[in-house]
Amino acid sequence: MDFVVRDLEKGDFRKGFPEILSQLTTVGNVSLESFTARFEEINLSPDYKTVVIEDSEKQRIIATATLLIERKFIRGCGKAGHIEDVVVDQTYRGKCLGQRVIEALLEAAREAGCYKVILDCAEANAAFYEKCGLTRKEIQMVKYF
Numbered sequence: 001m002d003f004v005v006r007d008l009e010k011g012d013f014r015k016g017f018p019e020i021l022s023q024l025t026t027v028g029n030v031s032l033e034s035f036t037a038r039f040e041e042i043n044l045s046p047d048y049k050t051v052v053i054e055d056s057e058k059q060r061i062i063a064t065a066t067l068l069i070e071r072k073f074i075r076g077c078g079k080a081g082h083i084e085d086v087v088v089d090q091t092y093r094g095k096c097l098g099q100r101v102i103e104a105l106l107e108a109a110r111e112a113g114c115y116k117v118i119l120d121c122a123e124a125n126a127a128f129y130e131k132c133g134l135t136r137k138e139i140q141m142v143k144y145f
């Protein structure tokens with residue numbers, strides 16, 4: 001099987017990008033137009049990076065994860081990376097593809113000069129992130145609107 005790790009492209013809408021995200025959470029109504037508008041918006045920013053893995057034989061997106069770079073005042077106006085929306089298609093799990101997308105984002109964060117990368121996850125996924133080299137720290141809090 002031929003797996004390619006690369007940045008998200010406009011054509012990925014038709015290669016199953018919304019479907020892969022629906023294995024993580026509720027995607028809602030995302031049309032090609034709204035996907036394209038959001039893609040163009042984040043593509044202009046140096047502070048967003050969404051990576052995907054494509055099964056090139058099937059031309060399907062089988063994994064994705066996003067890095068957001070926060071520009072801080074603390075730490076000498078340092079930058080912190082936030083990893084979000086990590087998912088691997090259920091038929092491809094256990095093949096180190098999750099690890100590959102995380103490694104790609106950690107490297108991107110390092111290259112962008114981030115002093116740390118953080119993320120929130122369920123207890124059930126903590127061991128996966130520990131395998132990727134992250135460690136536990138503090139707790140998550142939320143308020144939905």
Ligand SMILES: CC(=O)SCCNC(=O)CCNC(=O)[C@H](O)C(C)(C)COP(=O)(O)OP(=O)(O)OC[C@H]1O[C@@H](n2cnc3c(N)ncnc32)[C@H](O)[C@@H]1OP(=O)(O)O
Pocket residue numbers: 023024083084085086087088089092093094095096097098099100119120121122124125126127128129131
């Ligand atoms: C910040 C966020 O977005 S959190 C949301 C995370 N995403 C989800 O919960 C969506 C549903 N789950 C998934 O998509 C996948 O199961 C993922 C992304 C969590 C893991 O992806 P996979 O490709 O299956 O993981 P991968 O094969 O790279 O695993 C790497 C290592 O972690 C281990 N691992 C993976 N998942 C788990 C787990 N839930 N518990 C314990 N160990 C795990 C693997 O066994 C492997 O260890 P090894 O190197 O010793 O063999």
